[in-house]
Amino acid sequence: MQSPASDLDQNWWRDAVIYQVYPRSFADGNGDGMGDLRGVTSRLDYLKDLGVDAVWLSPFYRSPQADAGYDVSDYREVDPSFGTLADFDEMLRAAHALQLRIIVDLVPNHTSDEHKWFVEARQAAPGSAARERYIFREGKGENGELPPNNWQSIFGGDAWTRLIEPDGTPGQWYLHLFDTKQPDLNWENPEVWAEMESVLRFWLDRGVDGFRVDVAHGMVKAEGLPDWAGAAAMVEGEQADAEDAGDAEAVAEGHMNPPSPFFDQEGVHEIYRAWNKVLKEYDGDRMLVAEAWVEPVERLVRYIRPDEMQQAFNFEFLLAGWDAQRMATAISGSLAAVESVGAPSTWVMSNHDTVRHTSRYGLSVPTSFPKGISPEQEQPDEALGLRRARAAAAVMLALPGSAYIYQGDELGLPEHTTLAADFRQDPAFARTKGAETGRDGCRVPLPWYADEANYGFSHGNADPAEPWLPQPEAFARYAADQQDGTAGSTLELYRSALELRAEYRLGAGTLNWAAVHDPAAGVLAFENNGVLVMTNFSEQPVALPAELLENHAVRLRSESSALLGEKLAANSTIWLA
Template sequence: MHTSHEARRIPQALTAPEWWRTAVIYQIYPRSFADASGDGVGDLRGITGRLDALDELGVDALWLSPFMVSPQKDAGYDVADYCDVDPLFGTLADFDELLAAAHARGIRIIVDLVPNHSSDQHPWFQEALTAAPGSPERARYIFREGRGPEGDQPPTNWESIFGGPAWTRVTEADGSPGQWYLHLFDTSQPDFNWDSEEVQEEFRRILRFWLDRGVDGFRVDVAHGMVKDPTFPDWTPDPQAASMGGDATPAPYWEQVGVHDIYRDWNRLLAQYDGDRALCGEAWVSTIEKTALWVRPDEMHQTFNFHYLETPWDASALRRTIDDSLTAFSSVGAPSTWVLSNHDVVRHATRLGLTAESPQGAGIGSDSPGLPDPSQALQRARAATALMLALPGSAYLYQGEELGLPEVLEIPDDARQDPTWFRTSGERYGRDGCRVPIPWEAHAPAHGFSATGRSWIPQPQGWGEYARDGQRHDADSTLSMYRRLLALRRTHRLGEGSVEWLDVKDLLGAEAAEVLALRNQGVVVLANLGADPVALPSAATVLAASTHLPSAQHGVEQSSVGGAAALLPSDAVVWLVSPESPEFS
């Protein structure tokens, strides 16, 4: 086993085997979490200073979005140096301090790894630009000759995820028009060539660098990409499909079988380290069954269940996705993961109330169609969270969702920073609305995000009403609900359990097609997705609920519902227990 960086070895409390099977992992988007320097951009010292709040919340691990050296053309997903911290976020010493402070609290740290592409400011790409076609320097990336008599047409018709062509032509050292390089994302993000052994060895070095420092795992960006169809065929995606993939017929740059060899190699590397380090893939693929291929025993340990995130708020659709997920992931011996929000999608406290389509990555603004009633959307989001946290496996939370933060719709055009906004000339809003710095104290400058009041994206009016300090001691707040659910999830070991679907008519004494009923580890979960309230079983004891229950002592653990007047409202979820009752046996 590796013994380097012995002083940073993970405490014994963090060495439980396969912790990732049941973990609740909290995503931190560093630039929007907490700003210790006062420059308006969140940083590593800001995260360290707020760890007590995350410990109090009850999460098991933190996933940090990129904080490595970057020109920040795509908020850090354009990396120029994979083994150092960008000065915007601090120093390696700040990272080591954060890691030690998190481990001291029993919280693990997962870092974001971006292997599909680098920044165009990466030394390798700068070398490629000055090297000749066919050179070893260019072989690290994907350079191709153009089509047409003069080579002035792109090698394929592929489009960038952010809009516009996925190829850019370079000017050669002698000033002549030259080859084209592939960038599935922004022009400043050239794709690596994963056929190159030099690229493969470089990422082994990068993995070892962070593992030697003591990180607990990696979230792998664009884990379904990296390998491209070697024939480079033209491809026109479904305009209604998610921008990151998921078409019924995969694009020639998604879901290629060669990616699995990469992860088998990385799995072997991680196995050399103590502490059960984990790989989690961002894989937007066409089916749940195919997603499970990323987590076969010798590959990744987890992959995000985006099919669950994209499932509409509909009882039959949710049950089908839950069943399909548990079946597919268990067939390869992996846990299912559950997720509702992240830094690339409209926050679920808004999204679940939308009445119009909102393709992943496109974003929404104040003039978008189908905008929801905010209170109704939050009620639905709280219910969705209560259902998700009752499921076995691992769950991911996105910073601020525990505060009930909605998508920010009104961002001044000159404050937007997502490449999607610029590459589509404002046709698509992009992802800035879910990335606004989060509020900590209602009446502090920048609502506690930054002591100077600076904020890299302006916080909207009314943001202070979501602040953590105002929610901490309010039993009915969204924050209190999350804390209660996470504590109960741990107490009842729901992550280790299984789903048993219950007959709604037997349980409630009436038909209710839009009600889901399941049992996990003795906890009965009812989710009412219908328009009308339903009466709860009279013998039940409430553990937690996503909203106020008429006649129930909402917010008090182990409170008895008592009587047929107790109702589960529309868009609400309740966790119940009653071991003596025949309805629950």
């Protein structure tokens, strides 16, 4: 099927602004308390008015929902909780009619244990073709009672689970780098390759414009599955940075010493070269974006060489936090690295796996990266975090390349930091027995109308069910209807920034650090296509050269009070042109 958007500019993804929809929490079309595809369709005009170019949908496939849909039991069906294939097709048609592209999630590292392949594998004998689709091994010990190696799950606990064979005896072990209900596929098996390429074509034929690839640095494991002395984690970062930020677990698992045997293996690039060829069979310049927590950035950009993927998420920028030097370093390093392979950079501050940046920036250490925030932990300064988040958004949306907005970022939504343990559903919370708070706090359903039940999440339904996760009372003041048309609101700030970004073609521009750039003093300043962007990361106003204000007009302020005479206020950003 031809994408209705295919007549637009080629290489659209190089400077696109892409909005992440987490379907279960975006909009509830039928009133059952769970977001769905009809809800997404009902809000496409809102996204068009916001000024984004594309929408990325987190998984909506048939799934037992053990990990919020990242445990797929059928890659070609819509889960009934989200609707039907007909609902998807209608959403896609409506999006393309608005010239919004649609990117869907692809989960190729693992399936659900309820996928037909794994159901077959459970019933099949060791060494059978059914078991060869996954990673089964005999256990160690006298009777095979020990796991095949010492790998630990990203979600906590062993990465191996032992099967009980059909005759009731303990049998082989299977690998699951995540939950026990997410067995890893065996990418050494040609049948796995062929099946995933078939899945790509199924959705490309329906007209999707691209794929976000989950755990794109996974799939291929080191030969022999050797033991490993490192700590399993999705988030990478320098050990010192992690410790300084108060999160010693946020360490580089891919490039520690020794390197990880299950992430960033050379073989993944062969997969993406093959997928690149599949996408080129279709018109409309379809794209792949990698979720690859890989460092240093020089290794990350190997995923976006000309014959592989088009984009990779820039997690170095996300992890920089509220700090001028760290953010400037992330920007410079990222732009230099992507230039080496002729690809665009991407910029993102939050997603469905991270504490919202509005809350992270409000912590006493605003460069920290906690794995969730519980009522017992430090509570962020909500007002300060929002002020900094608005200033950071004005930086991100002025950078050359492609920008990603997580749903609710444009409303300034904070993390739900007081969510009771009884409501938490993240498998990481259960598998670590609460030691890891988990990701539920950033996944709370959006507020659309302050005075409606569920804050309008189930708008249009007479007697809606309670949302799948409870919303905090604070969401009322962040509701979209309270911000729509309200001067100075975060929603209007995003709309203005996106309009100016398009007017000045900032996504296609070139960054040059300005003369007033001084990260050591807390000032980040750069020029891009005739726009001068200045941010004050410090807690004190900073003086601006008089000629700047004399020779430029202020086009954007992150706060109405961002300019104090000839000074840039604390925690503020301005655009001058």
